[in-house]
Amino acid sequence: MTHAANQVRLMIFDVDGVMTDGGLYYTDAGEEIKAFNALDGHGIRMLANTGVEIAIITGRQSKLVAHRAANLKITHVYQGSGDKGATFAELLDATGYKPEECGYMGDDVIDLPVMTKVAFAVSVPAAPEFVRRHAHYVTTARGGHGAVREACETIMAAQGTLEGVLASYLR
Numbered sequence: 001m002t003h004a005a006n007q008v009r010l011m012i013f014d015v016d017g018v019m020t021d022g023g024l025y026y027t028d029a030g031e032e033i034k035a036f037n038a039l040d041g042h043g044i045r046m047l048a049n050t051g052v053e054i055a056i057i058t059g060r061q062s063k064l065v066a067h068r069a070a071n072l073k074i075t076h077v078y079q080g081s082g083d084k085g086a087t088f089a090e091l092l093d094a095t096g097y098k099p100e101e102c103g104y105m106g107d108d109v110i111d112l113p114v115m116t117k118v119a120f121a122v123s124v125p126a127a128p129e130f131v132r133r134h135a136h137y138v139t140t141a142r143g144g145h146g147a148v149r150e151a152c153e154t155i156m157a158a159q160g161t162l163e164g165v166l167a168s169y170l171r
Contacts, residue, residue, distance in 0.1 A: 010054075014056075043148055
């Protein structure tokens with residue numbers, strides 16, 4: 001696992017069930033609401049600051065995801081993907097990375113076409129057993145409740161950058 005995480009130069013995240021708790025919340029007016037975890041967001045920023053690029057591939061389309069991605073300075077954002085494998089190929093073409101330089105964090109079978117191709121596949125405990133079986137690492141934290149932060153710190157630890165990043169907050 002450490003070796004696989006050490007290779008990650010581009011980390012890709014699903015949204016629902018990974019960056020959120022997977023619940024779909026709607027107002028009476030039909031507007032969608034999502035809760036994102038601030039600790040997860042800071043984990044993404046810390047990982048990005050070590051030189052790892054960040055991307056999002058999600059099957060749903062949402063203005064909220066675009067806002068969250070902009071807030072986190074994530075420029076590679078693919079929404080409404082019905083075929084995440086094809087979207088992953090498009091992302092690779094756009095960035096020049098190879099699958100063995102990528103990580104992906106997902107929580108359902110729609111994520112498997114990417115999870116089975118990357119160097120470091122991550123899932124959450126609530127994912128179906130079949131999905132967890134294809135992950136190199138399953139977080140202890142739940143989606144939307146620190147799972148993304150845990151994945152980011154796992155990558156930084158494997159790459160030898162975590163201690164330096166954390167030490168920078170003690171100055």
